[in-house]
Amino acid sequence: MCAFTAARRLAQVSLREYSRRSSAVPRGAWQPAERSFTIGTQPLRSDSKVTVHFINRDGEKITVKASPGDSLLDVVINEDLDFDGFGACEGTLACSTCHLIFNEEVYKKLGPVTDEEMDMLDLAYGLTETSRLGCQICLTKSLEGLVARVPESVADIRQTKDGSA
Amino acid sequence: LGGSGKAFLSTSSCPKVCIVGSGPAGFYTAQHLIKDVEVDIYERLPVPFGLVRFGVAPDHPEVKNVINTFTQTAKHSRCSFYGNVNVGKDVTVGELQGAYHAVVLSYGAEGNRRMGVPGEDLPGVYSAKDFVGWYNGLPSCRELKPDLSCETAVILGQGNVALDVARILLSPLDILKKTDITQPALEALAESRVQKVLIVGRRGPMQVACTIKLREMVNLPGTRPEMVTADFEGVSEALKVPRPRKRLTELLLKTALDAPRDKELERRRNVAKVWGFRFFRSPTEILADPGRSRTAGIRLAVNRLEGSGDAARAVLTGEVEDVSCGLVISSIGYKSLPIDPVVPYDSRRAIVPNSVGRVHQAALYCSGWLKTGPTGVIATTMNNSFDTARSLLEDMDSGALDVSAAKPGSQAVSSLLEERVKPVAFSDWEKIDSLETRRGDACGKPREKLLSVEEMLKAAWS
Numbered sequence: 001m002c003a004f005t006a007a008r009r010l011a012q013v014s015l016r017e018y019s020r021r022s023s024a025v026p027r028g029a030w031q032p033a034e035r036s037f038t039i040g041t042q043p044l045r046s047d048s049k050v051t052v053h054f055i056n057r058d059g060e061k062i063t064v065k066a067s068p069g070d071s072l073l074d075v076v077i078n079e080d081l082d083f084d085g086f087g088a089c090e091g092t093l094a095c096s097t098c099h100l101i102f103n104e105e106v107y108k109k110l111g112p113v114t115d116e117e118m119d120m121l122d123l124a125y126g127l128t129e130t131s132r133l134g135c136q137i138c139l140t141k142s143l144e145g146l147v148a149r150v151p152e153s154v155a156d157i158r159q160t161k162d163g164s165a
Numbered sequence: 166l167g168g169s170g171k172a173f174l175s176t177s178s179c180p181k182v183c184i185v186g187s188g189p190a191g192f193y194t195a196q197h198l199i200k201d202v203e204v205d206i207y208e209r210l211p212v213p214f215g216l217v218r219f220g221v222a223p224d225h226p227e228v229k230n231v232i233n234t235f236t237q238t239a240k241h242s243r244c245s246f247y248g249n250v251n252v253g254k255d256v257t258v259g260e261l262q263g264a265y266h267a268v269v270l271s272y273g274a275e276g277n278r279r280m281g282v283p284g285e286d287l288p289g290v291y292s293a294k295d296f297v298g299w300y301n302g303l304p305s306c307r308e309l310k311p312d313l314s315c316e317t318a319v320i321l322g323q324g325n326v327a328l329d330v331a332r333i334l335l336s337p338l339d340i341l342k343k344t345d346i347t348q349p350a351l352e353a354l355a356e357s358r359v360q361k362v363l364i365v366g367r368r369g370p371m372q373v374a375c376t377i378k379l380r381e382m383v384n385l386p387g388t389r390p391e392m393v394t395a396d397f398e399g400v401s402e403a404l405k406v407p408r409p410r411k412r413l414t415e416l417l418l419k420t421a422l423d424a425p426r427d428k429e430l431e432r433r434r435n436v437a438k439v440w441g442f443r444f445f446r447s448p449t450e451i452l453a454d455p456g457r458s459r460t461a462g463i464r465l466a467v468n469r470l471e472g473s474g475d476a477a478r479a480v481l482t483g484e485v486e487d488v489s490c491g492l493v494i495s496s497i498g499y500k501s502l503p504i505d506p507v508v509p510y511d512s513r514r515a516i517v518p519n520s521v522g523r524v525h526q527a528a529l530y531c532s533g534w535l536k537t538g539p540t541g542v543i544a545t546t547m548n549n550s551f552d553t554a555r556s557l558l559e560d561m562d563s564g565a566l567d568v569s570a571a572k573p574g575s576q577a578v579s580s581l582l583e584e585r586v587k588p589v590a591f592s593d594w595e596k597i598d599s600l601e602t603r604r605g606d607a608c609g610k611p612r613e614k615l616l617s618v619e620e621m622l623k624a625a626w627s
Binding site: 094115123127 | 234
């Protein structure tokens with residue numbers, strides 16, 4: 001792959017690691033344009049949090065609070081949400097397992113999709129027009145209350161009772 | 166997940182399952198099972214992770230992040246790893262069935278589909294499985310020593326593995342030397358005279374088996390694409406196909422047909438290495454040099470397409486075309502092999518016949534490529550493995566799988582193995598891992614792999 005892509009991926013990984021350790025961002029830390037950030041320490045007030053709802057594969061709604069700047073993959077990991085196999089490549093755009101589906105209104109607010117994300121999304125099972133990869137969606141206050149559905153990751157082949165490809 | 170210590174003895178009431186194979190299939194099956202059962206994973210090599218270690222291309226390190234999840238699973242209190250154990254030779258499937266409530270076969274596809282043409286065994290012809298194994302440090306491929314002294318390489322097959330091989334053959338050394346590609350492979354590629362790589366398929370542009378990973382090839386520094394315009398007649402991304410196929414076709418068309426301008430035109434003028442897809446060609450013979458000592462070319466039959474889309478068929482036209490080349494790499498598919506006569510095996514499809522992972526024999530299951538055939542990325546195998554695990558758990562719940570009687574599990578197997586072979590524990594693998602990482606640090610690579618089983622065992626038991 002080209003050096004730029006590799007550098008960006010490395011930056012994404014190290015940035016994710018950092019955001020997991022603390023929500024504070026030091027001055028001068030390099031940030032990709034689409035992530036929001038604050039300078040200095042986050043005050044521990046609930047109104048700086050963003051409410052996110054996940055609909056899991058059983059149809060159950062799970063509500064959590066997360067920090068602006070966190071990716072939806074970060075949220076799933078930090079809140080220990082038990083979605084089987086979610087985020088296999090740890091947010092490096094090397095798989096499609098953090099596939100999430102949104103409604104039209106929310107999808108439009110999520111911003112443009114890069115070719116790189118689209119390339120991986122193309123491999124996702126049950127791809128829709130309002131699908132995104134959770135590792136690429138960074139929370140902002142304007143996404144307060146967003147609902148993300150975790151789709152099925154494989155066809156239920158129990159109906160056909162045949163295990164061949 | 167449980168603590169890292171495994172100090173407590175397992176109670177006889179916990180069901181015990183063993184998994185054969187420690188690649189993605191084995192580990193994802195284990196991940197799903199350890200919530201409810203004790204799992205022992207057996208692996209033939211001293212090192213775990215299968216194709217994640219030996220198949221994924223060196224320049225795709227982020228794909229290997231799944232190893233972190235597998236490591237968590239291996240260190241779970243209900244999971245144990247036994248490396249250096251050859252199931253079928255050191256211990257039979259029958260002996261495993263005696264020791265465990267259920268056996269899951271996840272040993273993948275270590276064989277290779279042959280082209281079945283004259284000259285296939287000439288020096289200069291390799292399977293992609295062996296070539297990939299060679300640059301990724303698979304011990305059995307250590308002596309491959311592929312001859313890279315020719316100008317043209319022909320790859321048969323147009324899937325992602327074919328793209329990986331093309332990319333490694335043409336990647337600038339500067340990129341490769343920072344990866345975990347093996348030192349001998351790096352040295353061989355530094356001496357390589359290969360300048361042109363053709364990636365050949367039986368059918369047309371709309372049937373390529375690769376994914377949009379093709380983009381990496383298009384963007385590969387120091388190379389330019391060169392294809393045959395006529396191959397693209399009638400191909401249009403406007404056809405009603407799902408978005409992934411549409412985007413891939415768009416990229417192919419753009420790469421093959423758009424005339425480069427300005428900076429790109431300038432860049433291509435200064436670049437020596439060339440690659441391209443060639444369509445509607447099937448191998449019929451590998452041609453030797455006059456002394457019949459090495460590959461000098463390949464004879465390709467020319468096809469036409471009947472039908473369209475995935476169901477399109479390649480039909481011979483009677484024409485042939487000879488291409489000069491010194492390196493032929495056949496990338497037409499891996500193949501699962503039977504490891505124990507007691508296990509049913511479908512030699513036509515080269516899989517263990519099953520229904521949703523249940524083998525038609527009591528308490529026997531399969532997951533991964535052994536279950537479905539050798540296609541799909543890691544995420545595909547993950548889902549496939551979770552599915553098998555669900556079948557097993559369902560059978561436990563329904564009583565179809567009898568877990569009422571206590572089974573000895575690894576204690577019985579360890580006794581058997583005492584006379585036969587010494588297993589490598591996960592903590593022993595971690596010594597190998599640590600040594601490889603330290604060696605890599607010394608030369609700016611993520612790791613410098615150990616290349617023989619002997620070296621691995623020495624590090625494991627140091």
